[in-house]
Amino acid sequence: MFDRLKKVFSAQDKPDAAPDVKAAGLPDAVSEWASAQGFSFTGFGEGKGFSMTGQVSGKSWKMERGRSSRDYIRGEELRARAELRINDDVSVLIMNRPLKEALEKKAYQMYTDTLQTTADPSLPEEMRWLAMYPEVGWDSLPRVFWDRYSVLADQREHALAWLDLNLAELLMLWPEPAPDKQVPFMLMLLRGKGYLRMQYTPANIPTLEHAALIFTSACESAVAGLTTDISL
Template identity: 30%
Template sequence: MFASIKKWMGSSSKGVDQGGVLSAWAKAEGHAFKHVSGRVSGYVVETTRGWRVEWGDSQRRVYIPGKELRFRSETSMPHDVQVVMLTRALAQTLETDVFSRFTNDMQTQIDTSLPDEMRWLAMHPQVDTPQSPTLAKRFVILSNAVEVSQLWLDSSLIAAFEEAANSWWTDELMLVLTVNRGMLTVRMAGDDIDPEVLKQAADLFDLAARRLRETALQTAA
């Protein structure tokens, strides 16, 4: 599986410490930056907006080899709501790898050793975005709670996703957004962090997290 992912990602500056990039961004934004060591080593940024950024060894080696950058936020969304969003180009690559693993191993069910979000590619229905041809063309959004996901995707969030699609969120960028167990997470390849992409991804994540909290309140009412 790594072969097709590495080919898709191309070359990167693997092994280069990205602490300086994260520290500079955190200082400029007024966030708290710290180094963590022990069983897990890396960096953590506690933001002033109630969510955090983590950098360290990948927790998703099956599709992010090397280092990983994670944005994480509690949202109060019910734990059974699941969403995954990624570019169509990356979705096609991951779907091909899942199918290859399934057929090569002659399995009768989806491999439970795969990360949740990869299994969801085959399990969950698509969330249509007819109000945004750009999103419909560039991204795949899947969820087991389609109506909740459509409520989350209000005009402000769709506009932000469209802006990202037209600027920094390219087909070549390894980035996967998920909602699971009440947690909003964005995972990115972390071997070579572009400072401008970091800032833009953080701003988009902040909006997505706020909208998800608002949606959780709306659906609970």
């Protein structure tokens, strides 16, 4: 597996760009793909996004494409949510490292700005999580993973129970043309639910398919490893 992970950054040949989901006829292709996977699909009209719903480990999940609800995400956003009913005390966040560094920089600038006397109500919840949860790591995942992603958790054991080798591999092996390492991405377990939020770049069907695979795999892993309290 580690050899495959390393190839992500060493491949020289790039395939032709995958079709953009905004192109003519491709919303129908997304609908057909969703139907083949057993997902329910709802389009919001020309250029207004869509939603998909399904079941994973007996739990309902929903993924939407639409206008971004976060100022650090430019253009369209993919967001997903699942009612996993895992331990409510579990809090684990996986975010790409450039996003973590950008949020930390913004938080520091606000803290040191002597002219700012009140909290900005538009601040994303993610900035509070950076202050609440420490970063964790372990040696069984390769360095290339930790170079790209940061993992924050209330307890290291919770992160270990969720982020298995399969999920780590999926997070690294995006289909080409793959999202750049700078593209905002976040995968979360909070309050018994699973969440995904990412900038939809490149906005094509392979990226959508892989994001759905990552999210459903993350849900399966969470249900398997965190349905009961594993804390020591």
